Every structure is written in structure tokens, then in C-alpha cells.
Amino acid sequence: MATYTLPGSNNFPNTEVVGESWREKQIAAAIGGKPRLDKEVEQTLPALLVPEPDNPYDPNAISVRVRGHVVGYLSKEDAARYRDPIHRIAASGHEATTTARIWAVVRKSYDNQGKARFFSSVRVALGEPHLLVPSNGRPPSAHSVLPWGGAVQVLGEEDHFDVLFNHVPKEGHGLAIVTLHKDVQRLKNGTEKPFIEVRIDGERIGQLSPTTSAHLLPVVEHLEAAGLHPAAWATVKGSSLAAQVTVQAAKATEVSDEWLHGSPSEFPALVAEAARYSVPPAYVEEETPDRNASSTSPSKGTTPGTRGSAAGGSGCLGLIALIPGILTVALVRRAVPKHRARKPSE
Structure with a gap:
């Protein structure tokens, strides 16, 4: 798998x-x-x-x-x-x-x-x-997803709300897969400033500032030179009136050499969203815990949700109180959970 x-x-x-x-x-x-x-x-x-x-x-x-x-x-x-x-x-x-x-x-x-x-x-x-699966599918072309990193604000997304509207989840906050593309801004004095354009499903939704782009450009250029489209996770927040996007991608200084020179990190393909899914059986019947180690051990296959940080029960706590002329001894029994009855099949 x-x-x-x-x-x-x-x-x-x-x-x-x-x-x-x-x-x-x-x-x-x-x-x-x-x-x-x-x-x-x-x-x-x-x-x-x-x-x-x-x-x-x-x-x-x-x-x-x-x-x-x-x-x-x-x-x-x-x-x-x-x-x-x-x-x-x-x-x-x-x-x-x-x-x-x-x-x-x-x-x-x-x-x-x-x-x-x-x-x-x-x-x-x-x-x-x-926030575990994206609202859109993975890029159709060869790509590699940058490791998850700090949030980077996308600029100009208000000019592309017609595209973003389709990716605002009902919860008002969700994830999407975006692609990053190197572009160049030419100033009046002839100076060129490279920046990163952000697209979702091939459509532009904004760009990163030149300063922020500088942190990601080395990775983008590295992947583009390898014939791959740089992709990244992005968070989408909004409503039916407006939306904002932040890219969650590791900076060039945060990416390991192992990732840079390893196989492309393609986003896994997911089945279409549905009310129910066909999931293979995976239950593993556990060995019954040692009863000598715990007086409250459950039977095989502990019911999910059982709490506890240590195996063991409790007995009596003796409390001795001395009062002038009188010796009072009280035994206080702490609650001891009863064993769950074992099923015939166990």
C-alpha cells in the first residue's frame, strides 16, 4: 500500500x-x-x-x-x-x-x-x-508535493474568487492542492523581479510576494528543471462572499537533501468522496493480557475507547485516626472495576 x-x-x-x-x-x-x-x-x-x-x-x-x-x-x-x-x-x-x-x-x-x-x-x-484530504484532485501532470511547512499568505486572491468559490468547504475551512509556477514581474526601470504564481486545477488564484517567493524559488526551480510541476498543500478559508488562501510549504532551507534527490513525492490518488467506502478488514485479535498483572484486564480485543495508563486495580486503603482516649480505625475501599464477563468464544 x-x-x-x-x-x-x-x-x-x-x-x-x-x-x-x-x-x-x-x-x-x-x-x-x-x-x-x-x-x-x-x-x-x-x-x-x-x-x-x-x-x-x-x-x-x-x-x-x-x-x-x-x-x-x-x-x-x-x-x-x-x-x-x-x-x-x-x-x-x-x-x-x-x-x-x-x-x-x-x-x-x-x-x-x-x-x-x-x-x-x-x-x-x-x-x-x-483538514486531512483536499477538496480537489491531484495535478494531472508529473509533479512533486513540497513537504508541509509554515503558512505563506497568497496575495490577490480576491481577484479570483470565481475560481476559489468552488473550493470553499461547507465548514468554511479546508485544504486544496495547488501548483507553484515561476513568473517574472518587469518594473518600469527594466528590473525583473521573479515571483511565484499560485494555481489550483490549472487556474490562477493569486501570487506570493517577491520576498516570500524568494524562500521557495530555489525548490520550484529545482523541480521545474527536473520536468516536474511543484505542488503544495494550501488552506482555504472563506464563505460565499470571500476567500483567502495560505500555502503550507517548506522553505528551501527546510527541505532535506533526501527529499530533493529522492523520487518525486506525488500526491496519492483518492477515490471519489462518498457516504460510505469499501474498506478491507484489518482487525487483529490481541492476546489476552496477563491476569496476574492486572485485576481489571479486559478480554481479547479491547473495546476502542477504553481508558487507562497502567494495568492494575486497587484494594483497601487503611485509615487510622487517633483521637484523645479513642482509637478509631476505618477502612475505606476504593472502587474496583469488575471484570467484564468473558464471551463464550473467548
Whole structure:
């Protein structure tokens, strides 16, 4: 399957993954093994968001997989929100890829007879659902998409609203794929100032200022010399009255040599937008967690949305209060979640 790098995947991981407390083995494998006692480990790794239409607990389930291991799920609420764009990407034969931050530590648990327990937290970088796929298709000609970068304002878009109107999403904020073209402005004194013209689906929608253009021109010229059309992500904001566009592209100083000299980064083709998509089955039945490690471990295939940062339950907390002449002993029992009944098939 081809990789579909989600826009903004290089941003700080901001979306919490759930169910990770029941996947100690998988998370440990993803980070290269359990950390030593009291040694905190934090890693930033590529992660796949894999829809699981065959998940027996939730057909909207979206698992988070790192190095081939299911390290958790999007929450039930997030899975419902992100279902359409993630399902569309999967139905197109691509893997939705983003960045995950995994934190883990092993510490002694004083409410579990001092046994060492594994604690973990997983987060992924995710933009809003309507900012994951573009409103238009990829350029028909050979092209290469610049890496996602800081926002660069497009000028003169008010003169091309007749074109932009068709790309303003119902949410008022969305993404589009634009192409960048070198042009030259000739001043009255004969001086020539190069700048970048911005087009969407082959139609002009504005240009970048000469100063801003200077940051991107080396990359544009490099791709054009290779016979490729430079393309970039762009955000479109507006209404039925006006629209503004910002290009999200890395500057020449921010592009790696690996990207410059590698294969063209073409935008993946997507199936047409639809109410439902045909997504291949992907559910992986997990091994039942060790009951000795946790008194609240769920059965196989944790229901997406289960929360928790460490496996384990709790017992009684003894509270002793001394009052002059009286010894009062009270036992306060903290709530202990009951085990979910195992299904006959488990």
C-alpha cells in the first residue's frame, strides 16, 4: 500500500490514544523493549491509522499501529469523527501515516504489594477531520508535493474568487492542492523581479510576494528543471462572499537533501468522496493480557475507547485516626472495576 502522509503530521502529537494500558507487550515491542525500573522513555515514531470495519466492538474503530504493533485506538468519539477521511484513504489503497509520541516507564506500585508495573501514554498528531484530504484532485501532470511547512499568505486572491468559490468547504475551512509556477514581474526601470504564481486545477488564484517567493524559488526551480510541476498543500478559508488562501510549504532551507534527490513525492490518488467506502478488514485479535498483572484486564480485543495508563486495580486503603482516649480505625475501599464477563468464544 502507498503511504498517505496526513497534513500536519510533523506537528506536536496532540490527540490521546486510548486502550494502551492493555497493550503492554505491543508498546514495549514498538519502543524496543521495556525500560529499566524508574527510567522514563519517550520516543517519536511514525504511526499508521488503520480503520477496522470488522472490529467486533465498533465498526468505526481506528487502530494506531507503530512498527506493526497495535499500541491503542482513537477514542470512540474521535473514531466516529475521523471515520470518513480515514476510510476514504484506506479505500483508495493508502495507509494514513502520522507521528506518534510514546512515553513509558516501569515503577513499583505501592497499591499492588510493591510489584513493578508498566505505565504508558500514546499520542498522535492529528488535524481536524476536514483538514486531512483536499477538496480537489491531484495535478494531472508529473509533479512533486513540497513537504508541509509554515503558512505563506497568497496575495490577490480576491481577484479570483470565481475560481476559489468552488473550493470553499461547507465548514468554511479546508485544504486544496495547488501548483507553484515561476513568473517574472518587469518594473518600469527594466528590473525583473521573479515571483511565484499560485494555481489550483490549472487556474490562477493569486501570487506570493517577491520576498516570500524568494524562500521557495530555489525548490520550484529545482523541480521545474527536473520536468516536474511543484505542488503544495494550501488552506482555504472563506464563505460565499470571500476567500483567502495560505500555502503550507517548506522553505528551501527546510527541505532535506533526501527529499530533493529522492523520487518525486506525488500526491496519492483518492477515490471519489462518498457516504460510505469499501474498506478491507484489518482487525487483529490481541492476546489476552496477563491476569496476574492486572485485576481489571479486559478480554481479547479491547473495546476502542477504553481508558487507562497502567494495568492494575486497587484494594483497601487503611485509615487510622487517633483521637484523645479513642482509637478509631476505618477502612475505606476504593472502587474496583469488575471484570467484564468473558464471551463464550473467548
